[in-house]
Amino acid sequence: MNELLRAIDGMAWPGDAVRIFHGRGGRYPGEEHWVLDAYPPVLVLTSFAPVTDAQLATIGDALQRRWAQIAPGGVPLNWVFQQRGEAARGAGADATRLMSGSVPDPHVVTEGATRYGVHVLRGQNHGLFLDMAEGRCWVREQVAGHAARAPGRGPKVLNLFAYTCAFSVVAMQAGAAQVVNVDMSRGALAAGQQNHRLNGIASGASFLAHDIFSSWGKLTRSGPYDLVIVDPPSYQKGSFVAIKDYPRLMRRLPDLLAPGGQALLCLNAPELGPAFLDDAMREQAPGLQRVGRLPNPPVFADRDEARSLKVIVYRAPA
The missing domain is CATH 3.30.750.80 (RNA methyltransferase domain (HRMD) like)
Known part of the structure; x- marks a missing residue:
């Protein structure tokens, strides 16, 4: 050591x-x-x-x-x-x-x-994923840029698998008009609401304890969204299995995104490289264009970057 x-x-x-x-x-x-x-x-x-x-x-x-x-x-x-x-x-x-x-x-x-x-004394997840720092920075920059280009009309954001809603907090701080947070865990969403209160955010975010795959109608009616964030567990029995469920989710993105809207897709499964996301996107939503992969924080460098956290941006046609 x-x-x-x-x-x-x-x-x-x-x-x-x-x-x-x-x-x-x-x-x-x-x-x-x-x-x-x-x-x-x-x-x-x-x-x-x-x-x-x-x-x-x-x-x-x-x-x-x-x-x-x-x-x-x-x-x-x-x-x-x-x-x-x-x-x-x-x-x-x-x-x-x-x-x-x-x-x-x-x-x-x-x-x-x-x-x-x-909460560092209970559970394996402590409430904030440190490897996603660059993703949160990117969301802040994108929302702020959108708000600056259209004064008075901040972007609408859909945050899927929201966990404790860290993406939502930074989006609201940067000027989002609305963030819809969706997660099956009521406990995680309650922690997310507390994170909003910790940062003085009293309105603009909603918290839906739903199974995403049973809620497409509701989520589509609430759209379209300028930014869709997808940060699922790589494998959680009964909730999400990446190799099976990510393609199902990608199929829905064109109906959720506004023209020119962006999707931030995250995958932390060492056995699945970036090609898994890219190939599935070409098959399920070929109209979405790959913008690029976000870097991970330097301390998370991996001897094989294909095995490290994947955070890839795709854009809908304007």
Whole structure:
């Protein structure tokens, strides 16, 4: 775990929520199972393979040394360890452990000027996907540009598989007239509503706890949309299986998009490369033009970019 320790030694004070070490990208042989994230004022270490108490002690010592050097005003070190993968099944309640300090409740982090609620002590998803930072930046820029070109008429956005509605928050901040958030999880949408309140957004966004594949009529009648965001789980039994359900979804995009509207399609399945999205789009919605793939944050670099997060933009005819 030399590269992980080197990343800790070079760590700067994390003002925003960011990834510090990304072993999952495969660039550090033997350390593919390690991930270190900052959800200030808490650090979250994740392992996708079994680890020993001695390894955790070594990492804890490194974190303590570096934290003493960079933390302002004697802020104590707060860090959490989460065991993932097969080893987590045997760990039970100990799969996520507070190793030092405490976790704020509520726990609110920032990304630029935007605030999000997170929960690092329960579940595998903490409320904000750090690898999607460039996607949120792109949405902000596109919405702001649209609003500037048409003063008084911000764009209408459809946010599918909205989770905690981070895309919606940045779209509303940038000048969207309306965002329709759709997700099957009422709990996730409730967290999304709280994220809007955290940022002083009181109107303009709606939250629909619907099965997307049973709601096309309602969603189409609410359109058309200047921007459709699709960020599904790659595999969630009973909800979405990318290889089967993404083509079904693409077939609906021409009816949802306004002329010249854009679709942001996201896919985090290592076994499916960008060609999966492009080939399916050519088959299901050939009128949509590929604009390009967004870069991932540099810390998420992968030895094989086809296996990393795919975020691709397509545009409807003007």
